[in-house]
Amino acid sequence: MTSSLDAITTEQEAAKRNLWLHFTRMSGYADHEVPVIVRGSGAYVFDQHGRRYLDGLSGLFVSQVGHGRQEIAEAGARQASELAYFPLWSYAHPKAIELAQRLADLAPGDLNRVFFTTSGSEAVESAWKLAKQYFKLTGQPERYKVISREIAYHGTSMGALAITGLADIKYPFEPMTPGGVRVPNTNFYRAPSFVGDDLEAFGIWAADEIERAILREGPKSVAAVYLEPVQNSGGCFPPPPGYFQRVREICDRYGVLLVSDEVICAFGRLGYYFGSERYGYQPDIITFAKGVTSGYAPLGGMLVSDVLMEPFSSGTATFLHGITFAGHPVSTAVALANLDIFEKEDLLENVRTNEPKFRATLDKLSDLPIVGDVRGAGYFYGIELVKDKVTRETFDDDESERLLRGFLSQALFDAGLVCRADDRGDPVIQLAPPLICGQEHFDEIEGILRAVLTEAWTRI
Numbered sequence: 001m002t003s004s005l006d007a008i009t010t011e012q013e014a015a016k017r018n019l020w021l022h023f024t025r026m027s028g029y030a031d032h033e034v035p036v037i038v039r040g041s042g043a044y045v046f047d048q049h050g051r052r053y054l055d056g057l058s059g060l061f062v063s064q065v066g067h068g069r070q071e072i073a074e075a076g077a078r079q080a081s082e083l084a085y086f087p088l089w090s091y092a093h094p095k096a097i098e099l100a101q102r103l104a105d106l107a108p109g110d111l112n113r114v115f116f117t118t119s120g121s122e123a124v125e126s127a128w129k130l131a132k133q134y135f136k137l138t139g140q141p142e143r144y145k146v147i148s149r150e151i152a153y154h155g156t157s158m159g160a161l162a163i164t165g166l167a168d169i170k171y172p173f174e175p176m177t178p179g180g181v182r183v184p185n186t187n188f189y190r191a192p193s194f195v196g197d198d199l200e201a202f203g204i205w206a207a208d209e210i211e212r213a214i215l216r217e218g219p220k221s222v223a224a225v226y227l228e229p230v231q232n233s234g235g236c237f238p239p240p241p242g243y244f245q246r247v248r249e250i251c252d253r254y255g256v257l258l259v260s261d262e263v264i265c266a267f268g269r270l271g272y273y274f275g276s277e278r279y280g281y282q283p284d285i286i287t288f289a290k291g292v293t294s295g296y297a298p299l300g301g302m303l304v305s306d307v308l309m310e311p312f313s314s315g316t317a318t319f320l321h322g323i324t325f326a327g328h329p330v331s332t333a334v335a336l337a338n339l340d341i342f343e344k345e346d347l348l349e350n351v352r353t354n355e356p357k358f359r360a361t362l363d364k365l366s367d368l369p370i371v372g373d374v375r376g377a378g379y380f381y382g383i384e385l386v387k388d389k390v391t392r393e394t395f396d397d398d399e400s401e402r403l404l405r406g407f408l409s410q411a412l413f414d415a416g417l418v419c420r421a422d423d424r425g426d427p428v429i430q431l432a433p434p435l436i437c438g439q440e441h442f443d444e445i446e447g448i449l450r451a452v453l454t455e456a457w458t459r460i
């Protein structure tokens with residue numbers, strides 16, 4: 001008979017020998033256990049030893065309704081026994097139709113057509129392909145470039161990677177798909193000095209940088225601008241007031257499509273179904289994934305208006321793009337059950353009511369010498385760590401390595417908090433708890449961060 005300890009040892013050996021973790025230094029596990037998460041319930045997950053962790057990142061910005069929801073699991077199981085699979089290539093199935101209609105009803109303005117994918121990267125890449133083919137069909141074949149912001153993450157497949165603004169994760173895969181163009185992001189904490197004390201002026205400057213990029217590249221060559229409502233990478237950069245309104249004007253002036261990449265920001269993360277609703281702008285395309293199913297099955301997609309659909313709606317025109325598992329029956333059934341919970345439990349209202357409390361609880365950490373900036377919106381925050389609060393000096397590569405990789409990530413996990421303490425090298429702690437969380441969870445997050453960050457300061 002094998003003991004549970006033997007079973008864990010065997011599992012560890014297999015994890016180290018056969019499994020390849022994503023964006024992970026596998027060498028780090030040579031003398032270290034691979035954390036194995038075996039179960040979830042509400043805002044908590046449990047590892048192979050039965051230890052409990054507060055899921056401060058909703059897995060990966062995914063688990064909006066929390067873990068262990070039987071009604072979603074049952075909706076998936078029911079669908080699998082009725083119709084486990086059929087493609088959306090020339091056929092439809094009822095749950096894809098129902099979900100498309102429901103998303104069209106929830107989406108801002110005239111976005112009423114859904115093209116499903118299985119992931120965020122595919123959604124981002126599908127939107128680029130749609131923009132390219134749309135412009136080819138409408139007599140502007142030279143429009144192919146896409147503008148996005150520095151440090152922004154838009155996915156890892158080759159097209160999405162070309163839109164992503166993180167040099168380090170692109171370099172090994174050069175040459176990139178041609179057409180990616182970068183502009184500044186809205187990190188006000190590190191704004192250039194000439195707009196450093198005026199948030200609105202900073203926002204106008206950052207938006208106008210998009211216009212300058214369009215003019216530099218040649219207005220007739222630019223197809224789309226990709227922006228997240230709140231940029232994730234770099235640690236939660238909300239848009240300054242007026243930023244998106246200005247960007248919308250610029251896009252309209254040059255006939256460029258505005259893609260709101262809401263893979264993180266949709267489905268309640270900012271207290272609204274869509275982040276663009278919160279900031280009052282109308283995108284031409286919304287890309288989504290993650291929270292649409294709260295992770296109970298994979299699903300992504302893009303929402304577009306009839307204007308973009310029009311050239312494809314007559315004659316032989318076809319959007320020449322498809323993905324076997326996109327709009328999977330189980331995933332769409334699960335998404336519908338997920339949205340039922342949003343309604344039944346009024347999760348958007350929960351986020352809106354609690355947002356100031358979450359922010360106030362995190363702001364308490366500002367008394368620590370290592371905390372430079374606390375920023376974000378909704379249930380989506382970044383805490384930037386600094387070496388010197390007054391000068392805002394950040395850590396050099398060595399210190400980042402020692403502090404972030406060598407201490408913080410593991411110490412936070414050991415203390416019972418899942419969050420990200422190393423956003424691809426930036427000294428930022430990211431928090432995005434499930435939307436069911438309340439004050440007791442915020443207090444738990446604050447308590448753990450306070451203890452671990454206090455210890456981190458002594459190690460610099």
Ligand SMILES: Cc1ncc(COP(=O)(O)O)c(C=O)c1O
Nearest residue numbers: 119120121153154155261263264
């Ligand atoms: C804004 C944004 N776009 C795209 C992606 C890629 O999504 P996926 O990992 O599902 O391919 C992500 C993933 O975190 C994201 O945050």
